[in-house]
Amino acid sequence: MKPKYLLGLLVVGAALAYLxxxxxxxxxxxxxxxxxxxQQAERxxxxxxxxxxxVKAGSLDYNPKTLELRFVVTDGVKEIPVRSSGATPPALFGxxxxxxxxxxxxxxxxxxxxxLVKHSESYQAPKEGWTPEQVRKLIEEAE
Amino acid sequence: MQLxxxxxxxxxxxxTWLVLSLGVLGAVVGFFMAMSSPPDQNQGFVARIFHMHVPxxxxxxxxxxxALFYSVAYLVRRQAHFDRVAAAAVEVGLIFMALAxxxxxxxxxxxxxxxxxxxxRLTTTAILFAIYVGYMVVRGAIEDPELxxxxxxxxxxxxxxxxxxxxxxxxxxxxLHQTQSIDLTTGKIMVDSxxxxxxxxxxxxxxxxxxxxxxxxxIIAAREAAQEEA
Numbered sequence: 001m002k003p004k005y006l007l008g009l010l011v012v013g014a015a016l017a018y019l020x021x022x023x024x025x026x027x028x029x030x031x032x033x034x035x036x037x038x039q040q041a042e043r044x045x046x047x048x049x050x051x052x053x054x055v056k057a058g059s060l061d062y063n064p065k066t067l068e069l070r071f072v073v074t075d076g077v078k079e080i081p082v083r084s085s086g087a088t089p090p091a092l093f094g095x096x097x098x099x100x101x102x103x104x105x106x107x108x109x110x111x112x113x114x115x116l117v118k119h120s121e122s123y124q125a126p127k128e129g130w131t132p133e134q135v136r137k138l139i140e141e142a143e
Numbered sequence: 144m145q146l147x148x149x150x151x152x153x154x155x156x157x158x159t160w161l162v163l164s165l166g167v168l169g170a171v172v173g174f175f176m177a178m179s180s181p182p183d184q185n186q187g188f189v190a191r192i193f194h195m196h197v198p199x200x201x202x203x204x205x206x207x208x209x210a211l212f213y214s215v216a217y218l219v220r221r222q223a224h225f226d227r228v229a230a231a232a233v234e235v236g237l238i239f240m241a242l243a244x245x246x247x248x249x250x251x252x253x254x255x256x257x258x259x260x261x262x263x264r265l266t267t268t269a270i271l272f273a274i275y276v277g278y279m280v281v282r283g284a285i286e287d288p289e290l291x292x293x294x295x296x297x298x299x300x301x302x303x304x305x306x307x308x309x310x311x312x313x314x315x316x317x318x319l320h321q322t323q324s325i326d327l328t329t330g331k332i333m334v335d336s337x338x339x340x341x342x343x344x345x346x347x348x349x350x351x352x353x354x355x356x357x358x359x360x361x362i363i364a365a366r367e368a369a370q371e372e373a
Contacts, residue, residue, distance in 0.1 A: 028260050030317045052317065075151035092185065100319055116255050121321035122333040123190055125181035139187055 031100050034078035044105055051110055052100045052118070059097050072077065073099060073110070086114035092117045152224050153365035155160035163355035176341035183338070192250045194342050198349035199323075200243035200268075204306050205353065206236020207271065210278075213342060214296035223368065224361075226292035229299055230282060235353060237275045244272065264320035267309035274302035309357025340357035 031052030037044055051073055064069035069084040080102055093099065098118030103111045165249075173194065183190035213229035216222075248258045259265065278298045285291035313322045324333045332339065 070208060070235065090254065092254050093256075114151055114257070116257055116260060116319055118319055119185065119321055120333075121324045123183045123186075123193060123335060123338050125335045125337050126184045136188070 010061060023100065034073060035075055037080060037105070038078050041105075046054040046104060049110075050100055050102050051082070052098070053080075055093070055095050055097055055099050057095045060116045062089070069115075071095075072090065078112050081108070082110045082112055084115050087115070089115055090117045091116075092119055147234060152227075152373075153362055153369055155359075155362055159355060159358040159362065162351050162358065166348055166351030166355050169344065169351055173341060173345035173348045181335070181337050182340045186254055188364065189250065189253050190338075192246050192318045193324075193338070194345050196243060196246040196250055197342055198346040199239045199246060200318060201257075201346060201354045202245045202349050203236055203240035203268075203271070205350070206232050206275070206311065207299070207303045207306045210236070214299040217292055218296050223288070223292070225363070226288075226295070227364040227368065228357065230295065231357045233278045233299065233302075233361060235356045236325050237272075237279065238356075239353065240268075240272050240275055240347070245270065246339060260319055262319040263312040263316040264309065264318050267312045271305050271309055273300065274305060278302065295302040340367065349368055 018099065031050035033042070034051070034053055037049075037051065046066065053073040053075045056072040056074045056079060059070075059071040065071075067086055069089060070081065072079050072081050074080075077103055082102065084103075098120070101112040102114040102115040103112060104113075104117070105111075177191055177194035180191065180194070182188045183193075209232035210229045213225045217225035232316075240246060251260075252258050265348060278295060281298050282291055282295050285294055310323075311328075312318060313320050314328075325339075334342070
């Protein structure tokens with residue numbers, strides 16, 4: 001009885017290891033970078049893609065009335081213009097911040113259906129001397 | 144009742160009470176500390192859910208190692224006690240896993256913009272959640288106690304493989320979830336001490352609560368088993 005269970009566990013373990021290190025490792029690309037897009041531009045045409053990078057400083061253009069949002073995603077090497085419409089971006093969205101957009105490439109522009117903000121793993125208190133109440137006021141004023 | 148009293152594993156001992164009450168006390172203190180901790184400079188007050196999300200998520204991971212330890216102990220020693228504690232570890236872990244997923248979703252909506260996304264960390268955590276649920280299903284489906292214990296141990300061992308994968312997923316693959324703020328592999332801490340200390344208090348409190356609840360569940364399970372035998 002015992003060796004049979006051991007064998008079964010080994011088989012399942014090996015299958016999982018293969019899936020994770022062999023198969024998944026290559027296919028599990030959550031988003032592509034602008035550089036990767038330009039390497040294989042044809043491959044990514046007219047199919048749903050996730051594009052990730054930083055919002056380039058000075059490229060952000062948001063019209064609150066039409067909800068049309070334009071910005072440039074960069075990975076430091078290549079840049080891709082992105083157009084998004086119909087939804088208010090999350091509050092954390094901004095220049096020099098991480099972003100993942102879901103959508104398609106159309107004539108050199110990435111048309112985003114869904115915009116996700118990637119924030120950092122760092123949690124720091126605001127500048128010295130600021131009390132939580134002051135920050136609360138600041139947030140309320142900004143809205 | 145006579146049987147229950149004769150087995151030391153089914154006695155509600157002082158240590159369990161102590162661990163549970165310290166855990167409850169710590170959680171109350173931790174809550175007030177968390178609510179008076181400074182906001183994050185980028186995220187503001189919403190980042191305070193960190194104090195709840197990180198400890199529950201760590202407990203959800205810890206549950207898997209607890210279940211692994213007691214499952215292996217059962218397979219080696221074949222004592223029903225180890226099987227009962229392994230089941231308790233998963234059962235209580237399932238509660239913490241649900242809390243971790245819930246707090247994570249509530250945090251994700253205002254920061255990332257979505258409640259859920261099939262990115263590596265979330266996907267591997269969802270798999271772990273499914274394994275915990277599967278573990279409970281397997282236990283419910285098998286009548287024979289020995290076969291049930293063996294099958295459940297197999298599920299628990301497989302589930303534990305997923306924990307390091309889930310933990311490292313934010314490093315191995317591109318993800319939406321940020322990398323670890325307190326990185327156990329490099330020792331880097333990216334959190335202000337004013338935010339870190341309340342979180343560590345909560346972590347300690349949740350660990351005590353987890354251990355206490357597993358002990359309590361193990362005692363209840365031992366009494367149930369004694370009653371079935373009688």
